[in-house]
Amino acid sequence: MEERILEFIGDLRRAEMRISTSEALDALAAAAEIGLTDRDTFRTTLATTLVKEARDLETVDRLFNLYFLDLQALGEGVKKALGPEDPRVHEMLDRLVDEENLQLDELTELLMRGQGSEMEMAIRAGGQHAGLERLMYFLQVGYFSRRIADQFDWTAIEQDVERIMALLEARGLDPGQLARIRNYLELRLEAFRRMIRQHVERELERRAYRAGERLTREVLSEKPLFALTPDEVAQMRGVVARLARRIKDALALRQRQEQRGRLDTRRTIRRSLSYGGVPMEVFLRRRHRDKPKLVTICDVSDSVRNASRFMLQLVWSLQECFSRVRSYVFVSEIAEVTQAFRETQVERAIEWALKGAPVDYHCRSDFGYAFSRFAHTELESLDRKTTILVLGDARNNYNDPQAWALRLIRERVKGIIWLNPEGQWGWGIGDSVMPLYAPACDIVRECRTIGQLGEVVDNLVHRWWRRGH
Template sequence: MDGWVFIRLVHALRQVSVAVSSQDIRDAQMCLRRYPNISDKEILKTLFVHRPQDSAIFNTVWEIIVGDSQSPEPEKTHNNISPQELEKHQDRQGAGGQGIGCGSGGVSLTECGDSLDASKLANFIPVKLEELAGSDMDFEETVKRILAELDYYTWINSYDLAYQRGSLSEEAWYAHQSRRSFILEKVRQQVLISQVKADNSWDPLVRQYWLFKPLSHLSEEEKGLVRSSIRKWAKNLALRPGYRWKSYPKGVIDIPDVIRKSVQWDGHLFQLGYRRKVPRAPELVVLCDVSNSMAPFVEFLIYLVTCLRKGFRKIRVFFFIDAVWDVSEYVWDEDLSDVKQEIKSWGHKVSSGFSDYGAVFKELAERHLREVSSRAILMILGDAKNNYRSAQTDYFAQISEGVRRVYWLNPLDLSEWAERDNAMREYQDYCSKVYRCRTAKDLQRIVKDVF
């Protein structure tokens, strides 16, 4: 491998949060010289990718930096489809003669079916990626646009219907499932490559890395990665709990206690007092906005609380929209099925689906605050969008004075906190600290700071 290409590859991987150490680089250089018969990609992927979740991002970086220079353009596509034959596809209609999916001149999957080689899919993407990459559409919208142009949704629906009718064998069905997953992955990769080239930076790729993606946009696989990381963070925290001193029959000699006891014996020491450290376990109160825009973020915070429950003497969890209800009994199962059901059932708990933070803080101060320890930590998850209702900051100030710490986790970007419908600026003066909590990376930082 060319030395300059190697340097660019290492730099790019580090830019997108794939850790490549100096030892990894030395090992890679040695293996590239020692094993010339093994492909460079396999060697470097083996040495640089230490976590399964980094595999996809390595492949994308490789395609951007190395792929173009090492993969010559094929003259013909799978099944010997020539450019002239592709032009014929551009004028054809989609499935059912409806013209769906031909878009701006690409190949419809409903016509090609499984005869289209997914490895050559980049040659068939029917829209100009450079134009879409420079538009205002975000990543997910661009991917959906391309899939629609490919007639992807009609294609998968036709197979689903055939399978339901029993006209498709199990073997063909599973082969189709594998194929559609590959096509989706390839389209997403091509969109990322185009956005990186259009921006001339790695930021688009970083934004699609599971640690930096909005929690509301994560796939099921990425959600699993976040939950796995939360368990790891919680385990690390369990190794360094806070402590306080308490009297014990044995342990470190308690000098103040010995002096106090010696007073009754005219200063003579007849009895020693001991003390030892015991874990400090304050009360944790969690208040979560479960309106439609907030529900995806609640799941991860509750999962974190579940993992940390042994570190607190008592944990109480409340959900709210424009009223408060206690869900503490539902948060101790790791699958969170009961919690998810409670989030969906808000219609039975409140009068509307619109957040009213002022009414919530009033109810919390008047009905629940007296039950909360003055040493408790209050953690609020909410976007502070109050639907132009009164913020009632006097009640929030009363809550802040009644507990030890108040931490507010807001999934919105800082620029959105100043919008007219947002009361975050009014509430943040009464918080110990306010965090943006939009991604797994944000959640990791909060765990380190708060717990």
């Protein structure tokens, strides 16, 4: 019992859940209190001691079902897989074994009259001898199914079957009946083989729960953004959401270090009056840190649309880290899209910003024009607390770069950070005007993959505003 719980905890840990030793001990103690009478209660017991995040509950339920098999439900499933029971055949075989006093192989007995749960137990026992703990990849399923199957003595079974058939024939059954019985036995044999494979597949899912997902995530994080297929873009949303959560979680821990301050003389003296001027209680002034204002300016032309999409998602998922977020998109005309994020969900707002905002999506990017328009209309609303985050490849299609506009903007704000989804080697080559814009920016970063994007935003949240500005 304890071993099984510990093994289950191992599964949860493999599924990227953090479970401490003390929690594992709690689970054991709690399980001892509750006992095994009721499956649901048992599951709740493990969940309440091991899982401390509501979002992990689903994973636990799934793995629980895989590991602590519902033998009853499984039995039903197997019964179905074995096909309709033929009571007459069943009875006839039983009588035969009794009357002839046949010594059959264990497995044959199991096949002839066994219940699903017993078969499953036999397979599980076989799996332990077959080294199933090395199972990690889907390609191994066939190999391990065979290894488990090899544990059983198939020739003995076949011999048994032949012996039974011979005996039945000697008893003078007609060929039709014989064929039916043979068919019945063979079907059961077949079903048993299938059960072995299912067992291995289930084990794989348990051991490598969402490992595939993890792998995809790792691969996608390194893939250049422009090369993503629409399918991958959809998968990526989950990746970005996780990233946002990680950044936020880290931020919660950081708050701790901020809560210190200098003496609040006014309050301390005021309170000391009630003690005859002795400062019995000391008040500290909390250092108030302004949350930053953030303005994002995204190029949404075809070449960099994916990068803009993920940056918008990331920034808006983190909006509680900022006092105010405003977003602009441009190709050459620039438009504010903040309102959409206020009114609808982040994902829908992004789709709208990338496709439906009042800018012409079919013209060629013109950074110079966009910046000059922005400087013209929005300069007044910028202040020293604002940070501007520009996302674009700075490929200006040989238009006038109007770098003065960016410099003008820089004078009003705390800083400009430029993320370029193009590799650094291309900056300044062809129609790229990155070198002209770079002097006006505080930070210029290459941002080709989601991994790099995450790093930049993480840095932004944790470091950029922490510098003594």
